[in-house]
Amino acid sequence: MSEQPPIPRPEQRPLPPAPGADQRRIVLPPHRERARRPRSVRVREWVRKNLFPSTGGTLLTLIAAGIMGAIVVGIVIFVFFGANWEVITHNRWLLFAGGFPHEEAWRLWVSIAVVFALIGAAYGTWSSFGRRDHLFVLLVGGFVIFLMAHGGAAIWSTVYFLIAIGCMYLGYAVTIWMPRETSTLRTFQQRVVGGLLAVSLPLVLIILLVGGEVGPRHLDGFVLNLILAPVGIVGGIVLGIPLALGRASRLRSISLTCTAYIEIVRGAPLLGWLFVALFILDDVIGGDLIIRAMVVMAVFTGAYMAEYIRGALQALPRGQYEAAQAVGLTELQRTRLIIMPQALRISIPPMVGQAISIWKDTTLVTVILPLRELKGNADSAIAQFEFTPDRIEAYVFVAVIFWIVAFAMSRISQRVERAQGVGER
């Protein structure tokens, strides 16, 4: 071992020979080298490499361009010439809120403003709006206003919607303006916004339903989707955490029943459970059909959430359990302070996937329950005599609306993952 020559310290290394004038060319890494060339050359290179690399590649590009062109032309022709969008513009309120009384519409707008403001505040606290986010808001806002502007006056609705978007940017401005350096203030801000987010669902339900002439049975149209999905998601997480812990429990009776619950619920499709809500739960818990549907949504989502959380629990390194035990935490403290925060963080991506899934599944209440959410009210719209030929238009509209929200959810989840450092560690 001692025969190895001592490694020379940096300052003792012989210096490289002083570069002569002819040797001064600096060799850059390939991507920097490419970047030095003029833009037009780079564009040409990119096009050749990515679109026309070879005969086969060129053929593929042409085919793809043909397909894409056909789709775009088809969509343009359908949207601007072939389709009769009156089925939508004529039934705006039916699709949006259905049987929700007109004179109580302020409740809807206040709820939307509150939720928008909270979204803005959350963005300002944990992330920031990028150019794409502004573009998304602009496009969606433009779409909604375009919808309102067509076929009769909806000026006040437009104004209310604009105010709601204003609330979002207000919440964003206030939170992004707060100094980020002072840690106590920042912690306080995060606690406040997080707490508000946590109580936002009950808050919205209170705004919507308490006092006045409205009850759960008035939740209708798109509003019903907007309520059912969060109830399912939040209820699912609330149920899923104890179920996951229960399934992982050492106590046999607990793990057996939790496993049975999860597997049985996952065994039947959601439609089957809505069947239960309609015909069987009536005898067990009674109440309004909408309430029963909400319970079923939460129970159903809970089983799936539990599986994702269980996966995260198993993915946690054993050392976390042992370390918690070593510092003398009780089982409850260990779960609350060490295990759950990490497990929930890991399970964010699949849980968001499940949330998007339940958002799309809110349409299923129409299929066998006499409840009318957005798709159901689209059915009512095309049941009107003058709109019977416009089925495709109505369903395309419904698909677009669902797509907008689901897409926004997936984008927000990417932000959350980045902010929480999921997958980085």
Added chain:
Amino acid sequence: MSAQAPAPPSPSAGGPPPSDGVPLFYRRGFRRLLQQGLYVAVTGLVFWYVYDALNLREFGFGFLDEPAAFKVGNQWLTDIDGVTENRITMYLVGVWSSLRVVFVAILLSTLVGVLVGVSRLSSNWLVARLAMLYVEIFRNTPLLVQVVLVYAIFLVGAPIIQEVVNIGDFAFISNRGLAIPWPVPSDGLWGVPDWFVGVWVALLLAIGTVAMTIRRSRQNRERETGQPQFANRWAFGIFAVGALVTFIVLGLPVSIDRPYIEGTRYLEGMVIRPEFAALTIGLTLYTGAFNAEIVRGSIQALPTGQTEAANAIGLSGYQRLTLVILPQALRQMIPSITNQYLNVNKNSSLAYAVLYDDLFRVAGIIQNKAGHALEMFFVIIVTYMLISLVISAVMNFINARVTRVGV
């Protein structure tokens, strides 16, 4: 699992800690007993409440044996009249309809998934964008809306049967569905009885087995000697000749029936109804988008060295994909894809929305006629679980096959 370092004996594994001197209330055994006792008591109360509320005195499956008295559409290979048959038979007809949808949708969605998933990673910018567009659109819209949209396109877009699109008297397209030719048992050369079809199919199976054995042995010889033995060509040739010879010897037991139209109905041939098509296409497009993401993820999870090595030994793009990338990615993707197949099974219940008589809809009709919601739900959930079990078993078998092959 991590390296097999000698773990310190954890208290849960190393027997109970000494309990002398600890008050009874704080002993672990007593604690567990207390917790379980409380838990069992509470769950028992809930169960008792539910049991009491359900009022199970009339629980029983006798009603399934009564005459069904309703029609079940969209039958294939069966033509069972619900007026005379009992309810359980009609339910089984519904199960058969579900199985067809699930099977076709699983096959097609896998194809779409592999195609789109590979396209998403294409070096061709336009193809990759097109694939991404497809995934983002179909993953983020409800399956129900996709199914009813396809159904609406069929109903609105296809012509009525009086203005049917006739493709050379060979196939017909109208809003009653797509009618195509289909093989049926025939009289053949000398009044061949129908059961000769069964004989022929059995013979085909036997010939196929022989062909596969020969293929295997030729492959082995090729591996040993290094001389090309054309295993696939031999196997295919034997099968084709065998099938033709037996077909002629048995007196042409099968003929192709071309569909025709009488009044407003399709007769003969095979009719793909709009309900079946809408449900299957919807399921395929929706699940295909998810499968594409799974395929893409599994390919991306492979080390880049695999692609580089394949390029280095001079494989073409297609060879690289089929010989190097996909076989390895398959191992990664099978568990997630299995999950998607189980979802296809459960999502096939959306047949209800387009009035396709699958098991769920037939069960709904029975419940509508006879009541007994709890029993019907029990039947439904057991059926779905059984189908799920079969899918899982098949996929586990494939998984075992795929992971067993050494690299």
